[in-house]
Amino acid sequence: MLRPTPRTTPDAWAIEHRVYPTSSGKPGPRDPFLTPYMVPFGRAVAARTHRRVVLACSAQMGKSETFLDVIGQRLDQAPAPILYVGPSKQFVTEQFEPRIMGLLDQAASLSRKVARGKRMKQTRKLVAGVPLRLAHAGSSTALKSDPFALALTDEAADLLANVKGQGDPISLVDRRGDTYA
Numbered sequence: 642m643l644r645p646t647p648r649t650t651p652d653a654w655a656i657e658h659r660v661y662p663t664s665s666g667k668p669g670p671r672d673p674f675l676t677p678y679m680v681p682f683g684r685a686v687a688a689r690t691h692r693r694v695v696l697a698c699s700a701q702m703g704k705s706e707t708f709l710d711v712i713g714q715r716l717d718q719a720p721a722p723i724l725y726v727g728p729s730k731q732f733v734t735e736q737f738e739p740r741i742m743g744l745l746d747q748a749a750s751l752s753r754k755v756a757r758g759k760r761m762k763q764t765r766k767l768v769a770g771v772p773l774r775l776a777h778a779g780s781s782t783a784l785k786s787d788p789f790a791l792a793l794t795d796e797a798a799d800l801l802a803n804v805k806g807q808g809d810p811i812s813l814v815d816r817r818g819d820t821y822a
Contacts, residue, residue: 647718651683651707654714658748673710676703683707686791687714705737708793709744712773717750720769721790728796730777737795738763738775 649657652673659671673680679702685694698704712723725741727733745755745766756767766773772787 649714649718650680651687651710651714652680654717655706655710658713658717658750659710659744660747662743671706671710673703673707676706679703679707683711686711686793704795705740708795709740711791711793712741713744713748713751715791716754716768716771716773717748720754720771722771722787723773724776724787724789724792725774726776726778726792726794728778732796733775733777734763741766741773741775 655671655673661668661671667675673683678698682694682696685691696704708725712725715721715723725733725737727737745751745768751768754769755761760767764775766775774787774789
C-alpha cells in the first residue's frame with residue numbers, strides 16, 4: 642500500500658523536479674551539469690557517509706543551487722530535520738528564504754508535503770513533518786535550538802568567530818548534529 646520514494650542523487654532529483662524561471666540566464670529544466678564540479682559535492686553530502694563534507698569555491702559557482710538540490714532531495718526522499726546556516730540575517734531572509742520557497746512551491750513532490758499557514762515561518766518551514774530551519778551565524782539561539790540530521794553552512798569563512806560568547810558557529814552546529822538520534 643505504501644511505497645517508499647526511490648532514492649536518487651541530488652542532481653538526478655533536481656533534473657526531475659526543478660525548473661529555472663524565465664528570468665534566469667538559462668530558463669527551463671535544471672541542469673546540474675552546467676556546473677559539473679558541484680555534482681560530486683552534492684552526491685557526497687547526500688551519501689551520508691561522512692560527518693563533514695567541505696567545499697571551497699569562489700562566488701557564483703553554483704553552490705546555492707547545489708544546496709537547494711540537496712535540501713529538496715533529502716526532504717522528498719528521506720525526510721529529516723535540516724539546518725541551513727547563512728552568513729547574515731539579511732542574506733537568509735532576503736536572498737535564501739525566497740529561493741527555498743521557490744523550491745518548495747515548484748517541486749510538486751515537495752509542495753504537497755509543506756505545512757502552510759501558521760506553522761510556516763520565514764525561518765522555519767515544516768516539510769514532510771520535519772523542520773527546515775534557516776539560521777544566520779549571528780543568532781546563537783537559532784544555531785543551538787533544535788537537533789538536525791543535516792546541516793548546511795554557507796560562506797563559513799564569513800561566519801563570526803564567537804557568537805555572543807557561546808562559541809563559534811560551526812561548533813554550535815556540530816553540537817546540534819550530535820544530539821540528533
